[in-house]
Amino acid sequence: MSTEKTLILVKPDGVRRQLVGEVISRIENKGYVITAMQMMQADRALLERHYTEHQGKPFFEPLVEFMMSGPIVAIVAEGNRVIEGFRSLAGVTDPTVAAPGTIRGDLARDQGTKVVQNIVHGSDSQESAAREIEIFFGK
Numbered sequence: 001m002s003t004e005k006t007l008i009l010v011k012p013d014g015v016r017r018q019l020v021g022e023v024i025s026r027i028e029n030k031g032y033v034i035t036a037m038q039m040m041q042a043d044r045a046l047l048e049r050h051y052t053e054h055q056g057k058p059f060f061e062p063l064v065e066f067m068m069s070g071p072i073v074a075i076v077a078e079g080n081r082v083i084e085g086f087r088s089l090a091g092v093t094d095p096t097v098a099a100p101g102t103i104r105g106d107l108a109r110d111q112g113t114k115v116v117q118n119i120v121h122g123s124d125s126q127e128s129a130a131r132e133i134e135i136f137f138g139k
């Protein structure tokens with residue numbers, strides 16, 4: 001079986017709240033291996049590429065603004081079925097209903113903002129992972 005890779009982002013809310021270590025711990029405690037990581041300030045062009053599937057949706061502009069509101073940490077994690085596994089660790093998109101025990105369920109809540117602030121991003125398929133890793137880390 002070939003080992004899979006996923007792109008994880010600690011979003012600006014996670015960095016502001018000093019949850020980078022907490023997110024890394026959950027990835028590593030699960031047994032996935034971090035093979036690349038960088039803290040960075042994302043610009044509009046990069047985020048429009050990353051979130052291209054959401055262009056035209058009402059939360060798209062608030063999402064881009066939020067993701068530019070402070071530094072993020074981009075991480076590549078590896079392991080068998082890591083794409084599905086990290087999505088499971090993260091919990092569902094809406095932190096109000098994300099299961100306790102998940103990153104979003106334990107660490108985030110509704111802040112009444114136009115965009116849901118939910119600590120982390122994780123790729124949702126092998127195609128997305130390959131595309132997103134190239135956006136953040138190059139080939």
Ligand code: IDP
Binds near residue numbers: 093
């Ligand atoms: P995901 O991060 O769980 O994969 P996506 O549907 O890909 O969720 O949406 C990307 C991000 O956009 C979410 O993590 C969240 O921050 C924000 N978002 C998604 N849907 C909504 C919405 O209906 N209202 C506000 N923000 C949303």
Ligand code: MG
Binds near residue numbers: 122
């Ligand atoms: Mg998504």
